Amino acid sequence: MSAGYGARVALAECGDFGGTCVNVGCIPKKLFSYAAHFREDFEIARAYGWSFDAAPAFEWQTLLQNKDREIARLNGIYERLLVNAGVTIHKSRATLRGPHEVEVDGKVISARHILVATGSWPVIPPIPGREHAVTSNEAFHLPKLPPRVIVVGGGYIALEFASIFHGLGIETTLSYRGKRLLRGFDAELGTRIAEEMIAKGLRLHFGGEPQAILKRADGCLEIVYGDGTRQDADLVMFATGRRANTANLGLEAAGVELAPDGAVRVDRYSKSNVDSIHAIGDVTNRINLTPVATAEAMWLARTLFRNDPTPIDHEHVATAVFCNPNIATVGLSEEQARERHGELDLYKASFRGLKLTLTEEKERTFMKLVVDRASQRVVGAHMIGPDAGEIIQGIAIAVKLGATKQQFDATIGIHPTAAEEFVTMREKAK
Numbered sequence: 001m002s003a004g005y006g007a008r009v010a011l012a013e014c015g016d017f018g019g020t021c022v023n024v025g026c027i028p029k030k031l032f033s034y035a036a037h038f039r040e041d042f043e044i045a046r047a048y049g050w051s052f053d054a055a056p057a058f059e060w061q062t063l064l065q066n067k068d069r070e071i072a073r074l075n076g077i078y079e080r081l082l083v084n085a086g087v088t089i090h091k092s093r094a095t096l097r098g099p100h101e102v103e104v105d106g107k108v109i110s111a112r113h114i115l116v117a118t119g120s121w122p123v124i125p126p127i128p129g130r131e132h133a134v135t136s137n138e139a140f141h142l143p144k145l146p147p148r149v150i151v152v153g154g155g156y157i158a159l160e161f162a163s164i165f166h167g168l169g170i171e172t173t174l175s176y177r178g179k180r181l182l183r184g185f186d187a188e189l190g191t192r193i194a195e196e197m198i199a200k201g202l203r204l205h206f207g208g209e210p211q212a213i214l215k216r217a218d219g220c221l222e223i224v225y226g227d228g229t230r231q232d233a234d235l236v237m238f239a240t241g242r243r244a245n246t247a248n249l250g251l252e253a254a255g256v257e258l259a260p261d262g263a264v265r266v267d268r269y270s271k272s273n274v275d276s277i278h279a280i281g282d283v284t285n286r287i288n289l290t291p292v293a294t295a296e297a298m299w300l301a302r303t304l305f306r307n308d309p310t311p312i313d314h315e316h317v318a319t320a321v322f323c324n325p326n327i328a329t330v331g332l333s334e335e336q337a338r339e340r341h342g343e344l345d346l347y348k349a350s351f352r353g354l355k356l357t358l359t360e361e362k363e364r365t366f367m368k369l370v371v372d373r374a375s376q377r378v379v380g381a382h383m384i385g386p387d388a389g390e391i392i393q394g395i396a397i398a399v400k401l402g403a404t405k406q407q408f409d410a411t412i413g414i415h416p417t418a419a420e421e422f423v424t425m426r427e428k429a430k
Contacts, residue, residue: 001297001298001301002301002304002305003085003086003087004085004301005301005302005305005306006305007304007305008088009085009086009087009088010087010088010089010090010109010111011082011087011088011089011090012090012092012093012094012102012104013089013090013091014091014092014093016071016075017075017078017079017082018071018074018075018078019117019119019281019290019293020119020120020282020290021290022071022074022075022078023071023075024136024137024140025136025290026290027070027071027074028067028071028140029136029140029160029161029164029322030322031063031066031067031070032063032067032140032164033160033163033164033167033322033324035058035063035164035167035168036163036164036165036166036167036168036324037167037324038056038167039056039058039167039168039169040167040324040361042056043359043361044355044356044359044361047358047359048358058168058169060142060144060145060168064141067140090104090105092104092105094249095248095249095250096114096249096250096251096253096254096256096277097250097253097254098253098254099114099254099255099274099275099276099277100112100114100276102114103250111276112276113276113277113278113304114276114277114278115277115278115279115280115300116246116249116251116256116264116272116277116278116279116280116283117279117280117281117283117293117297118244118245118246118249118283119244119245119281119282119283120242120243120244120245120282120283120285120288121137121242121243121245122135122136122137122157122238122239122241122242123135123238123240123241123242123243124238124240125210125238125240127210127211127212127213128211128212128213129212129213129214129215129221130213132213132215132221132236133152133213133236133237133238134235134236134237134238135237135238135239136157136161136237136239138237139161139237142235145165145168145170146170146233146234146235147170147171147234148170148171148172148173148232148233148234148235149165149170149171149172149173149233149234149235149236149237150172150173150175150210150223150231150233150235150236150237151165151172151173151174151175151237151239152175152176152209152210152236152237152238152239152240153174153175153176153238153239153240153241154174154176154177154178154180154181154182154183154190155182155183155239156182156321157239158174158176158239158240159174159181159182159193159197159321159323159327160321160322160323161237161239162174162197162202162323163197163202163322163323163324166197166200166201166202166324167324171203172202172203173202173203173204173205173231173233174197174202174203174204174205175204175205175208175209175210175223175225176204176205176206176208177207177208177209177226178206178207179206179207180194181193181194182321182327184333185327185329185333185382186329186333186334186335186368186370186380186382187333187334187335188334188366188368188382189327189329189366189368189382189384192366192384193321193323193325193327193384196325196363196364196384197323197324199362199363200324200363205225205229205231207227208225208226208227208229209225209226209227210223210224210225210226210236211224211225211226212224213236219234220232220233220234221233221234221235221236223236242282242288243261243262244261244262244263244264244282244283244284244285245283246258246262246263246264246283247262251264251277254274254277255273255274256272256273256274256277257272257273259285261285263283263284263285264279264283264284265284266278266279266280266284266286268311268312269299269300269303269309269310269311269312270284270296270299270300270303270312278300278304280293280296280297280300281293281296281297286312286314287314287317289317289319291317292314292317295312295313296312299311299312299313315400316330316331316396316399316400317330318330318392318393318395318396320388320389320392322389325363325365325384325385325386325388326383326384326385326386326387326388326389327382327383327384327388328382328383328388328389328391328392328393329380329381329382329383329392330380330381330392330395330396330399330400331370331378331379331380331381331396331399332370332379332380333370333380333382334346334368334370334380336380337370337372337379337380340379341372341373341374341379342373342374343372343373343374344370344371344372344373345371345373345376345405345428346368346369346370346371346428346429347368347369347371347405347425347426347427347428347429348366348367348368348369348425348429349365349366349367349368349421349425350364350365350366350367351364351365351421352364352365353365353385353386353418354416354418355386363385364384364385365383365384365385365386365418365421366382366383366384366385367381367382367383367385367418367421367422367425368380368381368382368383368429369381369405369408369422369425370382371405375404376404376405376406377402377403377404377405378398378399378403378404378405378408379399380399381395381396381399381422385418386418387418391418391419391422394419395422408422408423409423409426411423
């Protein structure tokens with residue numbers, strides 16, 4: 001974007017192009033999620049008249065090889081985009097030498113503006129035996145699938161990988177130190193998704209934070225929890241947080257102020273306390289989502305090189321959790337809305353999807369609208385169910401534009417779809 005506005009741009013990257021999302025995040029995660037859903041889809045297909053001469057078999061290496069081929073294709077696309085835009089690429093690690101200087105490949109390069117977009121890295125807590133655990137980074141490259149897995153955490157990554165492992169036929173436990181999943185989301189989503197995951201056969205262990213991991217001679221891992229219980233597993237994956245990649249970058253020497261968690265402190269124009277140094281994406285620990293980082297980049301390019309100062313806009317950012325079933329949300333949770341607006345009107349729907357009515361599957365789709373009573377604006381929309389992200393993306397436009405509940409009601413639904421429930425909910429929830 002900056003090169004397109006006429007700036008001379010150099011980029012230093014010591015890894016594969018595309019960052020976390022392309023290599024060890026959104027893209028491979030979604031591909032794994034698709035793979036994990038097929039097991040249920042095969043069972044549903046039987047109710048629709050399909051039969052199989054033999055039980056479907058899964059080959060982990062085939063998925064890994066096809067995933068790696070797709071990631072390599074995307075890496076190439078990103079590199080070509082940079083080259084075609086005229087960006088000078090340094091395939092090496094860079095460090096700051098001052099407000100206007102960066103050292104890369106043993107040379108010091110000067111620039112009017114420096115942008116830090118180094119992302120974040122998963123963290124394993126400092127417990128005995130932590131070296132026996134893995135993170136999402138390693139989970140994308142496991143040489144073989146283990147029979148038993150414990151996933152530790154209660155956020156996006158933990159729920160997604162727990163669903164992936166379980167969907168691929170692995171005995172899976174999701175262990176979370178709290179009492180409700182998805183802290184920061186609408187509380188009802190956390191409660192309901194736990195019920196759905198348990199109903200599918202995934203084990204949840206609340207209030208159990210690993211205190212140590214012991215490795216036996218046979219390779220089996222024994223997890224010692226803080227609540228006094230113990231559990232055996234063949235793989236332990238931590239998804240308990242990420243830390244900004246700011247260590248040993250020379251930021252402190254350049255005078256850049258960091259937050260206690262290591263993130264770069266920035267203002268609403270993504271500028272650090274040093275005028276010439278900016279930062280975007282996960283390294284700032286604001287809203288750690290790929291489309292948000294992309295938007296921050298575009299806003300910054302306009303600000304610096306198009307004479308169009310554009311502040312960040314983090315209001316009404318839609319997001320999805322690709323667990324099974326999917327979760328998606330936009331706007332305020334019920335709890336946030338009560339704090340900001342006071343009196344609310346709530347609308348909810350819970351039902352078995354039409355696709356499941358010929359089967360014994362009990363999964364329920366859940367939808368919720370949070371409405372500011374005074375203005376009747378829809379300030380939050382939340383969903384658990386198939387393709388929740390695809391549905392909420394459209395709803396997000398309406399929420400971003402400030403649509404009222406009456407305007408939702410005046411919209412004619414598409415029948416029969418799950419999405420039509422968002423425009424047919426008439427009764428207020430008690």
